[in-house]
Amino acid sequence: MVNQAGVLEAPAAVKTRKPTSLWGDAYRRLLKNRLAIVGGIIVILLILIAIVGPYLTPFEYRAQDLPALAQNRNRPIPPFQGPHILGTDGLGRDLLSRLMDGARISMTVALIVQIVVLGIGVPVGAAAAWFGGRLDTLLMRITDIVYAFPDLLFIILLSVAFRDTFFGKAIDGLLIVFVAIGLTAWVTMARLVRGQLLSLKESEFVEAARAIGVSDRKIVTRHLLPNALGPIIVAVTLGIPGAILAEATLAFIGVGVQAPRASWGSLVADGQRSLQAAPHLVLFPALAVAIALISFTFLGDGLRDALDPKLKGKQ
Amino acid sequence: MACETRSIPSSRGSSNLTLTDDTSRAPGSPELSELPDDITVETEEGRRLAAQLADDRRHARRLLEVRDLSTHFFTRDGVVHAVDGVSFDLDYGETLGIVGESGSGKSVTALSLTRLVPDPPGRIVSGEIIFDGINILKLTGNEMRLLRGKKIGYIFQDPMTSLNPTLTIGYQIAESARVHLRLSRRAADERAAELLAKVGIPRARERMKDYPHQFSGGMRQRVMIAIALACDPMLLLADEPTTALDVTIQAQILELIRSLSSEFGTAVILITHDLGIAAGMCDRINVMYAGRIVETGKVDDIFEQPQMPYAWGLLDSLPRLDEEKGARLRTIEGMPPDLIDPADECRFSPRCRYARDICRQHEPNLTERQGEGHFARCHGTEPGGWIQ
Numbered sequence: 001m002v003n004q005a006g007v008l009e010a011p012a013a014v015k016t017r018k019p020t021s022l023w024g025d026a027y028r029r030l031l032k033n034r035l036a037i038v039g040g041i042i043v044i045l046l047i048l049i050a051i052v053g054p055y056l057t058p059f060e061y062r063a064q065d066l067p068a069l070a071q072n073r074n075r076p077i078p079p080f081q082g083p084h085i086l087g088t089d090g091l092g093r094d095l096l097s098r099l100m101d102g103a104r105i106s107m108t109v110a111l112i113v114q115i116v117v118l119g120i121g122v123p124v125g126a127a128a129a130w131f132g133g134r135l136d137t138l139l140m141r142i143t144d145i146v147y148a149f150p151d152l153l154f155i156i157l158l159s160v161a162f163r164d165t166f167f168g169k170a171i172d173g174l175l176i177v178f179v180a181i182g183l184t185a186w187v188t189m190a191r192l193v194r195g196q197l198l199s200l201k202e203s204e205f206v207e208a209a210r211a212i213g214v215s216d217r218k219i220v221t222r223h224l225l226p227n228a229l230g231p232i233i234v235a236v237t238l239g240i241p242g243a244i245l246a247e248a249t250l251a252f253i254g255v256g257v258q259a260p261r262a263s264w265g266s267l268v269a270d271g272q273r274s275l276q277a278a279p280h281l282v283l284f285p286a287l288a289v290a291i292a293l294i295s296f297t298f299l300g301d302g303l304r305d306a307l308d309p310k311l312k313g314k315q
Numbered sequence: 316m317a318c319e320t321r322s323i324p325s326s327r328g329s330s331n332l333t334l335t336d337d338t339s340r341a342p343g344s345p346e347l348s349e350l351p352d353d354i355t356v357e358t359e360e361g362r363r364l365a366a367q368l369a370d371d372r373r374h375a376r377r378l379l380e381v382r383d384l385s386t387h388f389f390t391r392d393g394v395v396h397a398v399d400g401v402s403f404d405l406d407y408g409e410t411l412g413i414v415g416e417s418g419s420g421k422s423v424t425a426l427s428l429t430r431l432v433p434d435p436p437g438r439i440v441s442g443e444i445i446f447d448g449i450n451i452l453k454l455t456g457n458e459m460r461l462l463r464g465k466k467i468g469y470i471f472q473d474p475m476t477s478l479n480p481t482l483t484i485g486y487q488i489a490e491s492a493r494v495h496l497r498l499s500r501r502a503a504d505e506r507a508a509e510l511l512a513k514v515g516i517p518r519a520r521e522r523m524k525d526y527p528h529q530f531s532g533g534m535r536q537r538v539m540i541a542i543a544l545a546c547d548p549m550l551l552l553a554d555e556p557t558t559a560l561d562v563t564i565q566a567q568i569l570e571l572i573r574s575l576s577s578e579f580g581t582a583v584i585l586i587t588h589d590l591g592i593a594a595g596m597c598d599r600i601n602v603m604y605a606g607r608i609v610e611t612g613k614v615d616d617i618f619e620q621p622q623m624p625y626a627w628g629l630l631d632s633l634p635r636l637d638e639e640k641g642a643r644l645r646t647i648e649g650m651p652p653d654l655i656d657p658a659d660e661c662r663f664s665p666r667c668r669y670a671r672d673i674c675r676q677h678e679p680n681l682t683e684r685q686g687e688g689h690f691a692r693c694h695g696t697e698p699g700g701w702i703q
Contacts, residue, residue: 205479208471210431212464212491212542215353226481 026230029306036302042295050107053100058083061101062260064092076278087280089270095281098262099288105263106244106292108171109178113243114236116182121189122232126220128190129197140194143187152249155180159255177256181246185239192235196228230307237300241293248289264289351494354457361458364449368461375448378549378582379405379428384442386420386427389435393655397423397437399606407549410576410583412593412614414629415603418651421586424603425552428584429467430459447549465495468543468581470572472555474535478527484511484538485523491545510541514571533564540571547579554586569596590629594618599688602626605652605662608681612689622684622691624702625663661694669695669702 030036054061065084068077069092079087079095086095128139158180162168168176200206201224209219225232250256251265262270264285271281350356356365367374386398398420405411413421426432427439430451444451451462463469471477478487488510489503498506504523511519514537527535536556543551553572557565573596576583585596593600593614600617602610602625610623621627628647649666661667664674673694681690682697695702 204471204473204476207431208469208477208539208542209479209490210463211429211467211469211471212545213351213460213462213494214464214490215351215460215494217353223479223482227479229481 026303026306030302033302033305035298036306039295039298039302042291043299046103046292046295047107049100050103053103054097057094057097057100059094059097061097061262062093063097065094066092068092076274076281078278079280079284086284087278089281090274090278093260095267095284098267099264099284102262102264102267102285102288103292105174105257105261106247106289108174109181109243109247110240110296112175112178113182113185114239116179117186117189117239118232118236119186120182121186122193122225124186125190125193125195126197126225129194129201130216130220130224136194139190143190146184147187149184151181151184151246154184155246155250156255158183159250172261173258174256177247177250178243181243181250185243185246188239189232189235192231193225193228196231197224200224200227234300234304234307237296237303240300241296244289244292244296264292350461351497354460356458356461357455358453358458360450360453361455361461364454364458364461367447367449368465373407373447375445377404377445378407378409378447379403380443380445381424381428382443382445384424384427384439384444386423386432386437386439388437396606396654396657398427399654399657401442401603401606401608403601403608403611405550405582405584408577408580408582409599410573410585410597412597412600413584413586413603414588414590414593414600416588416629416647416651418654419603420606421588421603422554425469425554425584425586428550428552429463429469430454430456431463431469461495464491464548465546466549468546468548468551470536470539470543470551470553470556473559474532474539475559477539478535480527483524483526484530487527488523488538488541488545491542495546506545507541510545511538513575514538514541514544515567516541532560533568536560536564536568537571540568540575544575544579544581548581551576551581551583552586553583555588556585557592558587565592572596590618590633602629605657606654607662607692609663609693610691611681612684612686612691616684616686616689620685622689622696623663623693624667624669624695626691628666661692671695671701 248265267285488507664670
């Protein structure tokens with residue numbers, strides 16, 4: 001093109017394909033996976049409910065609606081009647097509010113457990129893989145021992161042992177449970193990270209990084225771990241349902257959350273006493289657990305397929 | 316060369332000159348405090364190196380003096396003498412080719428020079444490597460990082476796997492400058508963009524944000540060259556830099572290495588099994604076989620009057636343009652020997668058609684031949700030998 005002054009004008013910028021990054025590609029693949037999208041939306045909803053839900057309901061999770069209860073001859077109010085959408089329990093407490101508070105507990109468990117898992121599993125796995133030799137053997141035998149130890153027994157012992165300390169009382173006695181679950185769950189992460197790094201550390205780009213004088217620490221954090229990030233994210237997402245289930249199981253047998261707070265597990269435990277008369281007290285908490293587990297699992301599966309397309313269809 | 320050397324070393328005891336030089340900007344001097352954060356200097360040799368990093372001067376007669384270097388691999392089957400008593404020199408700005416078959420010890424020699432031999436199983440068991448007046452075998456592993464990337468650039472064979480797939484090209488080029496020159500992120504990026512343009516990547520600034528998979532093989536090798544040259548090293552080690560590339564790209568990459576190394580005055584050690592490449596690029600050539608240098612000399616001497624049957628074999632196996640159509644490619648019969656416990660014999664003798672009893676009884680020494688710095692390890696071509 002020549003403009004009036006007769007100077008050559010650069011053609012409108014050469015059209016180039018937008019740079020695609022690993023994450024951009026993965027995001028696009030994820031969007032194509034409907035189950036994962038549904039799972040992801042529900043997960044986001046659950047998180048939103050956990051954060052703002054309790055402020056939106058007219059009833060506090062521990063407030064008893066005694067007049068309404070009296071009207072119903074002191075029996076649990078069934079769902080879909082009047083202001084208590086999901087009904088109340090035998091003490092007149094609004095079930096929906098209690099479920100929303102339970103969502104808080106479940107999402108907190110998801111968060112704290114995975115922080116503990118990442119905080120222990122990644123460094124242990126990375127150190128074992130990078131240094132190898134005796135340290136590797138030592139760390140892996142420790143993970144074997146933790147792996148072999150009965151999880152529930154360990155968690156119950158720990159919660160009982162610390163029950164009366166500050167640590168045991170934090171977040172209504174839940175912190176100790178969350179940490180205990182994390183302490184049993186990090187082994188899978190450690191093994192995963194070790195396996196990933198063992199193969200990655202033989203790659204030539206690691207040698208190339210060494211050849212320009214990058215420190216060991218930076219090689220591990222900047223070069224190796226980002227390459228293992230996909231599997232780590234997947235493991236975290238797929239680990240969450242396990243943690244939620246573990247907390248629910250513990251609550252069901254009475255460990256952890258203290259009344260009047262209730263997690264989904266303890267709601268089921270309370271409700272099963274009047275299963276015949278008021279099945280909704282078991283049904284809705286159980287549904288909540290199931291929906292949360294399925295959503296996280298779908299999301300995790302989708303992430304795995306998106307981040308590692310080679311695996312697709314194999315699992 | 317030597318005439319430009321301002322401080323004469325050093326390496327072997329008489330380090331007075333360099334020492335006084337060092338003390339003039341000794342402890343607390345800005346140069347010393349500008350080391351990368353996590354590198355601490357512990358040894359005497361490391362202190363000298365740290366002091367030298369501050370200037371671009373030459374600190375020795377020669378850039379590199381390798382003396383009797385042996386690198387062994389300790390395997391279950393025995394000790395593999397991968398590099399066995401190798402000695403050679405390299406002048407500042409000179410290009411040296413190391414040629415030989417697979418398994419002759421070329422790459423292990425290069426890895427030894429940067430002390431990147433995988434340990435275990437490998438270890439440098441003896442010898443001296445004097446780089447710019449510094450005996451690098453005396454440095455700690457941590458101090459060695461001062462040299463890598465800063466004074467010695469390394470180009471690996473396969474550009475497809477030598478770049479980290481999760482980091483941008485820009486980050487990977489800037490990384491070396493950030494480690495060694497302590498540049499800010501922006502300054503390092505600026506430098507990386509310049510380098511990327513310099514190695515011939517169009518629209519360099521835009522492509523900084525791209526990932527390796529968006530580059531072709533030849534472009535990735537250009538990126539590797541940019542990384543290797545990021546800190547303006549004195550020595551560039553190119554380990555078969557074009558083997559993984561197709562022939563038309565090979566020529567471009569070699570030309571790039573040649574033009575940049577002469578522009579920056581960088582010495583190059585080019586490792587290749589292709590004598591044609593070595594002939595076009597190098598001033599001198601070391602022919603390696605079974606962990607030993609079997610012939611060394613100027614390119615012309617090696618090509619015009621090779622003094623070792625192995626070198627003849629290598630030259631003979633080059634395909635020629637004037638060859639009859641359908642003619643078979645010539646090879647050297649047999650396989651390179653097992654390097655576990657080599658016997659006192661010429662290591663090439665089992666494959667050599669000129670071999671006599673003496674070849675199987677005594678290993679020949681590197682002895683001088685016609686031509687400056689031309690040495691060969693062969694009984695048969697020694698004066699009074701039976702060949703020629």
